[in-house]
Amino acid sequence: MPRRTRKPNQNRGSIQRKDELEAKVKLLEEKLLKSEQKEMIATELYNKEKRLCSSARANSTYYRNKLISTTKEMTRITDKLNSATEDLKLIKRKKMLKAQETLRMNQELNEQEKKPWRLCEVCDEDYNHTANGTPRVLKCGHTLCHSCLAQIATSHYIQCPFDRLFTNIGVNELNDLPKNFVVLHM
Incomplete structure (x- = not known):
């Protein structure tokens, strides 16, 4: 049987077609590699964002609790201040009444001396x-x-x-x- 011989134009077209397909495959492989790299970067960014959100939630809870405890402490201090202010007013009033009593007694003594x-x-x-x-x-x-x-x-x-x-x-x-x-x- 005779061997078939290929036609040179057909071989050339196949080679060219083959080269084109290989170039497309290479281009697709590069695109795939870039896509995989983008996916890895996106995954890393997603994980970072996830950690940041978790950290933000933890910070939010911490600062919310801190705010509550600070508000309670401020209320306690305000109550103490109000109590101390009331005590101070009471002390001032007692002191003023005592001073008035002393003044009245002194005036009575002076009046008694002046009134024969x-x-x-x-x-x-x-x-x-x-x-x-x-x-x-x-x-x-x-x-x-x-x-x-x-x-x-x-x-x-x-x-x-x-x-x-x-x-x-x-x-x-x-x-x-x-x-x-x-x-x-x-």
Whole structure:
């Protein structure tokens, strides 16, 4: 059998076709390699983004918890501050009341020294609610303590030591003279 001989134009076309196909295969292999590289890069980026999201979630939870604890601490401190402010106001008020009381007492002492009508003009003793210190009013309007009136009283009258006017009294009726309550309560 005779061998077949190929035609040179056919061989050339096949070779050319073969070269074209090999070039296309090479081009496709390069595209595949580039595609695989892009896929690896995309996978790496995806994994990085996934780690960042996870880290962001963890940070978000951490800072949310931190914010809650800070808010609680701030509320506690605010409550303490309000309590301390109230205590300070109370202390200031007590201090002011004490100062007012001291001032009032000092003023009363000064007033007592300046007002001789609080004292019996004969013995210079303070009028008081005791039997001998009770202020009694004579008919002339002068006030003396009971003990001084008892000393200057006679059996029927008392002569005022200031204006020498007489106030008639019966026997043992010194207690019937009116009490000067105004002098006692001022």
